[in-house]
Amino acid sequence: MRNLAVALLERTRRPGQQRELYLIVAQAAALLASESVDLGLWPSAMEYARAAYTYGEVAGHDGVRAYARGMQATIAYWTGQTAEAVGYAETAVALAPVGVARVRALAVLARAWSHRGAADNVRRAVSAAEDARGSDGQDLLHDIIGGEFGYTPAQQARSASTAWLEVGHAEPAIAAAVSALNLAGGQPGSEWSTVLAEARADLATCQLLGGHLDTARETLAPLWAMPSDWRRTGLLGRLQRIHRLLSEPQWQAVSNARQVAELASSFGTAHAGRPALPPA
Incomplete structure (x- = not known):
């Protein structure tokens, strides 16, 4: 899917089509990042997560950007980069649209703070994630497509x-x-x-x-x-x-x-x- 979308980008100059294709590439990269994490392939996971963020930025889609930064935070705390994990997670929270995207980002932030031993910050992030669960969202990835992007x-x-x-x-x-x-x-x-x-x-x-x-x-x-x-x-x-x-x-x-x-x-x-x- 990623390769097909990249190939199609070479065949159109229409901004609307390009935006849709960049978003598809961003989704594919985000999924590859997630599956690389599942397999413990940390360098590949980070490479895909960075790509997902970049393509999401080109497409102007905050949902996929928040997902990508949350994935980078996850990779960082699993690989012992705890300060970087908090930074990525805070960016994910700042980007995340209302709804499931914000719930996920806050949950990742709680995990990131836990690796810093910051119990009070964990409490705040867990509580904020619980509050965020009560808000309905309309983000294409998190709230409509769901699946791996759901939470x-x-x-x-x-x-x-x-x-x-x-x-x-x-x-x-x-x-x-x-x-x-x-x-x-x-x-x-x-x-x-x-x-x-x-x-x-x-x-x-x-x-x-x-x-x-x-x-x-x-x-x-x-x-x-x-x-x-x-x-x-x-x-x-x-x-x-x-x-x-x-x-x-x-x-x-x-x-x-x-x-x-x-x-x-x-x-x-x-x-x-x-x-x-x-x-x-």
């Missing part, structure tokens, strides 16, 4: 749980994870939902931090049968955190803890090879 209440709750967990606030993290599980569990085709899986991992982490190994084992049990193609980077990172937690001295003599640690460690080993990616 469900379950995704919002899952993101909040992760942000609260990152700053060590177990009570709101548990509440948000349980909310995400309840919201996502009732959706069609949710058996292998990554939202469900990531919320389970967050909830189990809170349970382990509280010393409740058996409860955490029960929470994690459905994950072990997940097909390898569904095991994206966000979930793998959460399970690596569980593995690190269970590798601490207090768990090393507990056989059930070692078993869960081994399952978490091996979860990401069956991954497909790097796909062939088009240029940004």
Whole structure:
């Protein structure tokens, strides 16, 4: 789709057609950025996100620009660039149209602040995202097309749980994870939902931090049968955190803890090879 739209740009000089084609290229680049993140291909993800922003700027579309900056923030905090993550996320919030775009941008900002250890800023961003959910939007990508550009209440709750967990606030993290599980569990085709899986991992982490190994084992049990193609980077990172937690001295003599640690460690080993990616 990206290559077709670029080829068609060479065949028209009509401003209206060019704008539509630039927006299509921006959407394709944004989707490629998102899927590169899922695969943990960080340089490719950032290249696509930058391209999506640039094409969105040419098309004059704030929705895709906000999405692209939010994606850059996500890439930045996953790769340890926490100050840059906050900067990208704040730009996404400033650009985001009313509606789902603003909810997503604020949720990303909460995650970015969590990696800076700024609990008060996390609280403000989570609260603002909840308030933004009450406003209807008309953004083409976020509110009308939806899909990958949409952002469900379950995704919002899952993101909040992760942000609260990152700053060590177990009570709101548990509440948000349980909310995400309840919201996502009732959706069609949710058996292998990554939202469900990531919320389970967050909830189990809170349970382990509280010393409740058996409860955490029960929470994690459905994950072990997940097909390898569904095991994206966000979930793998959460399970690596569980593995690190269970590798601490207090768990090393507990056989059930070692078993869960081994399952978490091996979860990401069956991954497909790097796909062939088009240029940004």
